[in-house]
Amino acid sequence: MTRRQVFSLVAACAIATWAGVALTQDKPQAIEALLNDYRDAGAFNGAALVAENGRVIFKKGFGLADFEWQVPNTADTRFRLGSITKQFTATLVMQLVEQGTLSLDTTLAAALPYYRKDTGEKITIHQLLNHTSGIPSYTGLPNFIKDKSRDPYGPRDFVLKYCSGDLEFTPGARFNYNNSGYFLLGAILEHATGKSYEQLLKERIFEPLRMTSSGYDSSRTLLPKRARGYERPFAGVRNADYLDMSIPYAAGSLYSTAEDLYLWDQALYGDKILKAASREKMFTPGLDDYGYGWNIRKQKIGPEKAERVVIGHGGGINGFNTLIMRVPEDKNLVVLLNNTGGTNLAAMFEGIADILYGRTPPPPKPGIATVLYETLRRSGAAAAVAEYADIRAKRPSAFDMREGQLLRLGRELLEEKRPADAIEVFKLAAEVFPVSGNPHEGLAEAYWATGDVPRAIQSYARALELNPRSRNASEKLAELKKQ
Secondary structure, eight states: OOHHHHHHHHHHHHHHHTTTHHHHSOHHHHHHHHHHHHHHTTSOOEEEEEEETTEEEEEEEOSEEETTTTEEOOTTOBEEOGGGHHHHHHHHHHHHHHHTSOOTTOBHHHHSTTSOHHHHTTOBHHHHHTTOSOOOOGGGSTTHHHHHTTSOOOHHHHHHHHSOOOOSSOTTSSOOOOHHHHHHHHHHHHHHHSSOHHHHHIIIIITTTTOTTOEEOOTTSOOTTBOOOEEOOTTOOEEOOOOOTTTTHHHHOEEEOHHHHHHHHHHTTSSSSSOHHHHHHHTSOOGGGBOSSSEEEEEEOSGGGOEEEEEEEEEEETTEEEEEEEETTTTEEEEEEESSSOOOHHHHHHHHHHHHTTOOOOOOOOBHHHHHHHHHHHHOHHHHHHHHHHHHHHOGGGSBOOHHHHHHHHHHHHHTTOHHHHHHHHHHHHHHSTTOSHHHHHHHHHHHHHTOHHHHHHHHHHHHHHOTTOHHHHHHHHHHHHO
16 A cells, blocks of 8 residues: 555544544544644654643653663653754753843843854844844855754854854844744853753753753764654655754753653743743733743634633754643643654644644645655656646545645655656645745755756745745845855
């Protein structure tokens, strides 16, 4: 049976059985059934925990922590968190603000004396916390992840080399999600206290909350119950690329478990870690509904889809993606930790939220990219494009048809050294999503791979027209024009 047939079977079974599952089973059983469907569709491999009214009603592992040794995931398996780390960094900063060691109005130059003065004097800690500093994010540098992320760095050396670029906009003028800002906050914490970021986390958060399965990750440490990170390309599961954990640092270096993140959630309702005024400040949405290390949005998830404030954050790091979502009004919590690369955890949260509030969740949708990959492999790119048009016209609601599906397919074709096929996929994405610059960046890369520099230049130029903020397109275009 092909992967496409498996996905079709999963979707058919889910549609047939899910109509009444949330109404006929209790909530934990309904949640397990939903996540089993995502697991069977190849869309979830990890651990989940759900709390209702502050009490854990469900926790379980799904799939494998180690594919080579066939070790299963459990509720206490340790996963890399990625950007969920940012809320812990923000909490440490707010603790120092409470103590008077720092102020939210303290400038970057004052908090970190070795930082460049011309820009550092214009940026405040508040702007670092809510991603409005204007500093370029190092993860947005062209080829940074590919070429630089295996090399270890100390915080000061890394700050001077990769977090000190010229400002992209006036501080405070707009929101731009920024890993450099949180790396700098880690360096500020160390300078202000004379202690390492890792030590501060342990002393100020993990030990007081008895989060004994959480910490600053390192590949050198022997870590019991550690999940390995994998990617799930269309051809099958593979090991994720190596990443030195000094690179994500205070922006994304932590590991934890679903159970420990429940302890963290509960602590945020009291004063043990932060005072009420500090928590209120951290959970106040600024530009793009971002507070300090948290997204704060109103979401239609309650009875009759009434709006509730949802506070959460996702994370993505080589081989892992994660999500923590809190509904403070009802003290509900959903934690999803996945160790097979990127997947749609937001859809899983929405399905679980439906169950918590007495609604029947929709079944998982297979990704259109998987279907197209099978067709492309068997019959060529033209057949895949034709199939996409047919599905889009006749049954789009049966599949995940988001832009990211086509972009992922195009990128994987490039990795497989199939740029001609990638070109057709990116052309399709540009046609279907005409106001997005992303397909044109992919198209430029594919043309470049074939040696067609003039078309690569045209595509990068078009990408910049649609998204003038794309640093990758800007720098790649300049490089090509020099050639």
